[in-house]
Amino acid sequence: MAVALTAITERVHMAQTPLVNWTVVADDAGVMLIDAGFPGSRDEVLGSLRELGFGPTDVTAILLTHAHVDHFGTAIWFAQTHGTPVYCHADEVGHAKRDYLQQASPVDLMRHAWQPRWVKWSVDIMRKGALTHDGIPTAAVLTDDIASTLPGQPTAVPTPGHTGGHCSYIVDGVLVAGDALVTGHPLAARKGPQLLHPVFNHDEAGCVRSLSALATLDADVLIPGHGDLWIGPVREAARQATPA
Numbered sequence: 174m175a176v177a178l179t180a181i182t183e184r185v186h187m188a189q190t191p192l193v194n195w196t197v198v199a200d201d202a203g204v205m206l207i208d209a210g211f212p213g214s215r216d217e218v219l220g221s222l223r224e225l226g227f228g229p230t231d232v233t234a235i236l237l238t239h240a241h242v243d244h245f246g247t248a249i250w251f252a253q254t255h256g257t258p259v260y261c262h263a264d265e266v267g268h269a270k271r272d273y274l275q276q277a278s279p280v281d282l283m284r285h286a287w288q289p290r291w292v293k294w295s296v297d298i299m300r301k302g303a304l305t306h307d308g309i310p311t312a313a314v315l316t317d318d319i320a321s322t323l324p325g326q327p328t329a330v331p332t333p334g335h336t337g338g339h340c341s342y343i344v345d346g347v348l349v350a351g352d353a354l355v356t357g358h359p360l361a362a363r364k365g366p367q368l369l370h371p372v373f374n375h376d377e378a379g380c381v382r383s384l385s386a387l388a389t390l391d392a393d394v395l396i397p398g399h400g401d402l403w404i405g406p407v408r409e410a411a412r413q414a415t416p417a
Contacts, residue, residue, distance in 0.1 A: 186198075192298065194397065203233035205235065208248075212249060212307075213301035236259075239265055240271075249307050259312045262338040262339070264331075315340075327349075329342060333376065334379030335375060336375050343390070346392060350387065353383050356403050
C-alpha cells in the first residue's frame with residue numbers, strides 16, 4: 174500500500190495511506206512516531222522512516238492518540254522487538270495494555286455487512302491484522318516531564334470520546350488529532366472534517382464535547398487519523414465536524 178509522506182514543518186511529517194495515517198516527528202532529540210498504523214502496516218511505517226533517512230532503532234518513542242489496532246498495531250512490534258517506549262494518556266494505558274477493549278466488535282460490523290463498501294473495508298483491514306488482540310504491556314503514561322524530552326516536545330490535548338483516553342497532540346503548531354477529528358475514511362459518505370461513524374465511538378457525546386475543546390485551539394494545520402491534511406483554522410474544522 175502506497176504511503177504519501179508530506180513535510181508539514183521542518184520537524185513534522187504526515188504519512189498518509191488509504192486506511193490510516195501516522196505522523197513522524199524528527200529533531201535533534203531523535204525520531205518519534207505519533208500512532209503507528211495496523212500490525213500489517215509495518216513495511217509502510219518503516220518505509221516512511223527510511224524516506225526521511227531513519228531506521229527502526231532511531232525511533233526514541235511512540236505516542237498513541239488511542240489504542241485501536243489501526244493506530245497502535247506496529248507499535249506492538251516496536252515495543253517487543255526494539256524496546257521502544259510507548260506513551261499515551263493515563264486513561265488510555267489500560268486500553269493499550271489490553272486490560273480491556275473499546276473497539277467495534279465483529280458483531281457491530283456484521284450489521285453493515287450488506288453494504289459493499291463495508292465488506293471491502295473489512296477485508297482490507299483484516300489483511301492488515303485488524304483481528305490482532307495483542308497489547309503493549311510496557312505502555313506508560315505521557316507526563317509533562319516526559320513530553321519535554323521527546324522530539325518536538327508535544328503538548329497533550331485530551332480528547333476523550335472515540336475512546337475513553339483518546340488524546341490529541343500539538344507539535345510545532347500542528348494538531349495531530351487521531352480519530353477525534355478526521356477528514357475522511359473509507360466508510361465515510363463524504364470528505365471533509367467529521368467524526369467517525371458512531372459504531373467506532375465509545376462515547377458519541379464525548380466526541381462532540383472534544384470537538385468543542387479542539388475549537389478553542391489556535392492552530393491552523395490538522396493531521397487527522399484518517400483522511401487528508403487540513404490547512405485552515407482548526408476551529409473551523411471542528412465546527413464543520415460538529416453534528417447539527
